[in-house]
Amino acid sequence: xxxxxxxxxxxxxxxxxxxxxxxxxxxxxxxxxxxxxxxxxxxxxxxxxxxxxxxxxxxxxxxxxxxxxxxxxxxxxxxxxxxxxxxxxxxxxxxxxxxxxxxxxxxxxxxxxxxxxxxxxxxxxxxxxxxxxxxxxxxxxxxxxxxxxxxxxxxxxxxxxxxxxxxxxxxxxxxxxxxxxxxxxxxxxxxxxxxxxxxxxxxxxxxxxxxxxxxxxxxxxxxxxxxxxxxxxxxxxxxxxxxxxxxxxxxxxxxxxxxxxxxxxxxxxxxxxxxxxxxxxxxxxxxxxxxxxxxxxxxxxxxxxxxxxxxxxxxxxxxxxxxxxxxxxxxxxxxxxxxxxxxxxxxxxxxxxxxxxxxxxxxxxxxxxxxxxxxxxxxxxxxxx
Ligand SMILES: *Cc1c(COP(=O)(O)O)cnc(C)c1O
Numbered sequence: 355x356x357x358x359x360x361x362x363x364x365x366x367x368x369x370x371x372x373x374x375x376x377x378x379x380x381x382x383x384x385x386x387x388x389x390x391x392x393x394x395x396x397x398x399x400x401x402x403x404x405x406x407x408x409x410x411x412x413x414x415x416x417x418x419x420x421x422x423x424x425x426x427x428x429x430x431x432x433x434x435x436x437x438x439x440x441x442x443x444x445x446x447x448x449x450x451x452x453x454x455x456x457x458x459x460x461x462x463x464x465x466x467x468x469x470x471x472x473x474x475x476x477x478x479x480x481x482x483x484x485x486x487x488x489x490x491x492x493x494x495x496x497x498x499x500x501x502x503x504x505x506x507x508x509x510x511x512x513x514x515x516x517x518x519x520x521x522x523x524x525x526x527x528x529x530x531x532x533x534x535x536x537x538x539x540x541x542x543x544x545x546x547x548x549x550x551x552x553x554x555x556x557x558x559x560x561x562x563x564x565x566x567x568x569x570x571x572x573x574x575x576x577x578x579x580x581x582x583x584x585x586x587x588x589x590x591x592x593x594x595x596x597x598x599x600x601x602x603x604x605x606x607x608x609x610x611x612x613x614x615x616x617x618x619x620x621x622x623x624x625x626x627x628x629x630x631x632x633x634x635x636x637x638x639x640x641x642x643x644x645x646x647x648x649x650x651x652x653x654x655x656x657x658x659x660x661x662x663x664x665x666x667x668x669x670x671x672x673x674x675x676x677x678x679x680x681x682x683x684x685x686x687x688x689x690x691x692x693x694x695x696x697x698x699x700x701x702x703x704x705x706x707x708x709x710x711x712x713x714x715x716x717x718x719x720x721x722x723x724x725x726x727x728x729x730x731x732x733x734x735x736x737x738x739x
Contacts, residue, residue, distance in 0.1 A: 362421065362537060363605040369417040384595045385409050403591055405583050410594035417601055418557070418567050421536040422549050427569035428579050429594060433532065433552025435587035436566025436578075437461050438468075440550050441497065443568075443577040444526045447473030450492045454481035454500035456509065457530065458552075459697045481511045482640075488519055495523070501530040502539070503645075506657045506693045506717040507710055508632050510641035510649065517545025526574075532556070535684070537608035538650045548574055555684030558600040559607050563593045607686070610722055611654030617725040618718070618732070622658050627666075627736045632657030654720040655683060663714035667692065671716070673735035676723055683719030688728060690718050 364371070374380075385408050390401035401407050406415075406428060418427035430436045437458075445451060453465055455478035465476040479486040481500050498520055502511040513529065520527040528548045529541035535556035541549045551557055553565035566587075568578045582588060589597075612635075619633035631638070634645035635652030645652060660666045671679055677688040681696050691697075694713045698706050703713055720728065 365420040366604045367602045386591050404588040406579050406588055408591050410591045411589055414594050414598050418569055422540055422569040423542050424569035425572045426575035428575050429589045430566045430587040431589050432564050433566035434460050436550050436568050439578045439581045440548055440568045442581055443574055444497050445474050449496035450475045450494040452490055452495050452498045453478050456481055456504040457501045484515050487516055497526040499528045503533045508634050510634050510645045512644055513544040535608050537605050538653055553597055558597045560600050561685035563596045565589055565593055612651030614720045614725045615654040619656050621729050627661055628658050629661045630659040656718040658716050660714050667714045667716055670735045673738045676731045686722045688721040690716055
């Protein structure tokens with residue numbers, strides 16, 4: 355008998371549910387052990403937590419694969435570790451990587467500062483201009499990398515034309531899907547070959563773990579695992595256990611954050627002191643139609659521009675009482691950061707303005723507080739600004 359396909363929430367909680375034996379723990383036990391006994395004389399791979407085969411590590415990998423619709427997935431000790439090894443699994447010296455220029459600052463640095471030393475050439479394109487991808491391709495191009503939605507403008511990239519191009523040219527399409535989480539977007543369903551997450555963000559969701567993940571075919575994930583075993587970015591078992599606990603509420607968290615995001619964005623759009631709101635759920639957003647078509651929800655990430663630039667932004671930030679001024683995102687607490695001091699600190703003020711991120715731009719990661727409280731807090735802080 356063919357089994358019914360389970361919904362996303364059931365998969366996030368149970369993975370692939372099996373009949374339970376009597377007297378077993380309902381919550382997964384934590385295997386806080388670096389090593390495991392191995393049968394004498396066995397030539398099978400030993401169990402050792404750096405190998406990624408600790409039961410806590412294995413369980414969350416299976417769960418993420420089920421959520422992304424991938425053959426396999428593997429968690430690593432950070433999003434940066436996941437990103438580095440995903441690329442090293444598909445690129446060789448002499449290869450060219452074509453990357454979106456709107457990507458996480460750390461990944462931009464990795465490509466700029468490290469990949470050249472490995473003989474991997476990287477060039478960057480504006481991801482919203484479909485024709486630039488093809489134009490920037492070279493004979494040696496082996497992979498394409500992008501992030502969607504992007505930080506901090508929340509631009510949504512249409513994967514399908516890029517995926518069609520990659521298929522035609524035999525390139526791997528690698529997508530950092532951290533901002534969307536598998537609840538709002540599943541890149542593999544849109545033609546991507548490999549998905550990367552900073553699990554530090556929505557997958558864990560509680561601002562208490564650094565982790566990353568890669569999901570894709572068995573073959574590529576096995577290569578990432580092999581690299582992880584020798585380069586050493588395995589996830590600690592307790593971090594894996596916390597991520598398992600976090601993932602159980604992934605769908606309720608992200609769906610609620612979608613609601614809060616829309617409510618706060620709509621309120622912000624009506625304020626005179628706010629000159630611009632960047633949220634894909636608003637009709638004013640350049641990718642609103644695409645977002646409606648491809649996203650399961652518009653997310654909990656919001657960009658706003660205050661009239662009065664940096665000084666107004668700083669007064670507003672100091673007056674906020676609920677949102678914490680901190681980098682990172684995807685947790686239950688609302689966080690706010692200034693791209694000029696974080697993700698876009700390496701650019702000049704003019705370059706930032708040109709990129710559509712003028713000084714005074716604030717990026718919010720909305721948590722799970724009552725939206726009325728968040729809005730009241732914004733209102734009192736704006737009144738002082
Ligand atoms: C945070 C982040 C990363 C890096 O992840 P870490 O877990 O901090 O190493 C990569 N990509 C995106 C989109 C991120 O937001």
